[in-house]
């Protein structure tokens with residue numbers, strides 16, 4: 001359908017964020033369509049989730065191409081062939097090269113399980129626990145050449161409790177991820193996102209910190 005934003009979702013694992021995007025699309029709160037899911041892991045449960053909803057899946061394993069740039073060129077080709085307008089990283093465990101970034105300028109979103117710029121990289125929840133913060137959360141941001149450094153679109157905060165484990169904190173954060181990622185995509189679909197340098201301005205919204 002012409003008015004639906006065409007998404008390509010990249011996964012490596014469980015795919016619960018993918019599921020939440022699918023659910024929001026199916027209940028009509030996200031005006032988008034997932035044209036393709038790409039996984040770099042043959043065992044990713046997200047593949048099963050996509051197939052259940054009849055979404056085409058492409059598997060491109062890390063070792064399939066000889067270097068990172070070739071891998072990213074193949075990703076770009078697959079996404080372009082499928083008419084993708086916005087790329088969604090949903091637990092995709094790879095750093096993208098400039099080949100990819102240049103092909104989709106300001107059109108790649110990621111979700112990170114911490115309040116950036118705190119605790120970038122892997123194990124954001126563990127880093128937060130070990131540091132002893134009282135509040136953590138999640139961040140949807142555009143992807144740039146750094147690791148979790150791109151302009152921030154939406155953040156949501158959760159409390160950290162004294163008896164939290166990495167698992168209990170991750171579960172509390174994940175619940176918020178599932179809420180704000182579809183919301184950020186919908187804002188993009190509605191053309192409400194404006195990027196000014198490091199800042200993302202959302203039209204008609206004064207604050208986009210969701211607690």
Ligand code: GRF
Nearest residue numbers: 014015016017091111112113
């Ligand atoms: C999430 O915690 C996300 O923030 C991080 O990777 C995890 C992916 O989870 N980037 P899932 O595969 O969507 O369940």
